[in-house]
Amino acid sequence: MKHTFLWIAAVMLAFSAPLSAGKHKKQPVNETPSQGQYVRCIAFYNLENLFDTIHDEGKNDYEYLPDGGNKWTALKYENKIKNMAYAVAQLGTDYDPRGATCVGVAEVENIGCLEDLCAEANSKYNRRLKPILIEGPDRRGVDVGFLYDTVLFKPASVHGHELKAHYADGGVIKTRLQLCVSGYLMGEGKPEKIHIIVNHWPSRYGGELASRPGRDTAAMLVKSICDSIYLKEPKAKIVIMGDLNDDPYNHSCAEVLKARKHREEVEPMGYFNTMWQMLDRGIGSLAYNGSWNLFDQIIINEPLMNEKLENGKWTYWKAQIFNKPFLTVQEGKDKGTPLRTTKAGVWQNGYGDHYPTMIYLIKQK
Numbered sequence: 015m016k017h018t019f020l021w022i023a024a025v026m027l028a029f030s031a032p033l034s035a036g037k038h039k040k041q042p043v044n045e046t047p048s049q050g051q052y053v054r055c056i057a058f059y060n061l062e063n064l065f066d067t068i069h070d071e072g073k074n075d076y077e078y079l080p081d082g083g084n085k086w087t088a089l090k091y092e093n094k095i096k097n098m099a100y101a102v103a104q105l106g107t108d109y110d111p112r113g114a115t116c117v118g119v120a121e122v123e124n125i126g127c128l129e130d131l132c133a134e135a136n137s138k139y140n141r142r143l144k145p146i147l148i149e150g151p152d153r154r155g156v157d158v159g160f161l162y163d164t165v166l167f168k169p170a171s172v173h174g175h176e177l178k179a180h181y182a183d184g185g186v187i188k189t190r191l192q193l194c195v196s197g198y199l200m201g202e203g204k205p206e207k208i209h210i211i212v213n214h215w216p217s218r219y220g221g222e223l224a225s226r227p228g229r230d231t232a233a234m235l236v237k238s239i240c241d242s243i244y245l246k247e248p249k250a251k252i253v254i255m256g257d258l259n260d261d262p263y264n265h266s267c268a269e270v271l272k273a274r275k276h277r278e279e280v281e282p283m284g285y286f287n288t289m290w291q292m293l294d295r296g297i298g299s300l301a302y303n304g305s306w307n308l309f310d311q312i313i314i315n316e317p318l319m320n321e322k323l324e325n326g327k328w329t330y331w332k333a334q335i336f337n338k339p340f341l342t343v344q345e346g347k348d349k350g351t352p353l354r355t356t357k358a359g360v361w362q363n364g365y366g367d368h369y370p371t372m373i374y375l376i377k378q379k
Contacts, residue, residue: 054106055115093363100135113139124157167199172195172196208253209243273290277319324378333374
């Protein structure tokens, strides 16, 4: 039976004093960084059901047990870890051989899975990754997490924010925490603070329209987190990332969070959706029924977007969808779409049903 939603905001929103809109000068975007610039990558990746083979009490992980529907054996798990570690290790290497500085992840069963993934990436691909994960109340038992390069990023604080919302019948929406990791980008000069909020918003179960209020509430929660950061740090640099189960033009992103398509539309302390114009060009992060969606979004705030290069601080350069051939089906009716681990109960030894997304930051030497 389809649910009709009644939503309740998780926290009271903290509103900043109103500011007038302003036209902002666009930073130059070159195809390659100049000799006088450093580059960093910040990425997001939905790992598509990264479950181990052991039952976790209280979690609905039965499909991913050796005797479950997916016959999830140690061999399959080990191959999944190897595949995901390779993919994660490649993120950002188009412009920085050290790989991504930070990677938000979704659909992970527990911290042990991320520890296995990091151990594989570190030993096989010379990465220096360490994971963060806080267990949340999701009905399936999946969580969001965070991987970071231990040399290039130093965490200062970690908070998990619970979305408190209900169905119209009183049932609780059990979904993922919003994980806020605040820390410092190290190296290349003075350390600089940044706040990264990793999301996996409520699904479209019951249809996009009926389930919309759950994602609208999630957008309100992430906005309240940002407002709280702004109260302490008016010039804070913030990255909002995740599988939002909505496209950039949907109500939650465009109207509730007010993440804009064009840089010129962004007000002071507002938000810029780095992915929206890609979707307009027909480029997505996941395919469904023959069409593309771009649920895996990275949204940045105005101070990060408009930092002047001459200030010698990190500023937004450009965005990318990491749709490399090794992540993509090469033949058959699914040609050109993400190569999944399992489809219709058949193990494909692939990666996931979503492409990773990423942004690049630049800084003058």
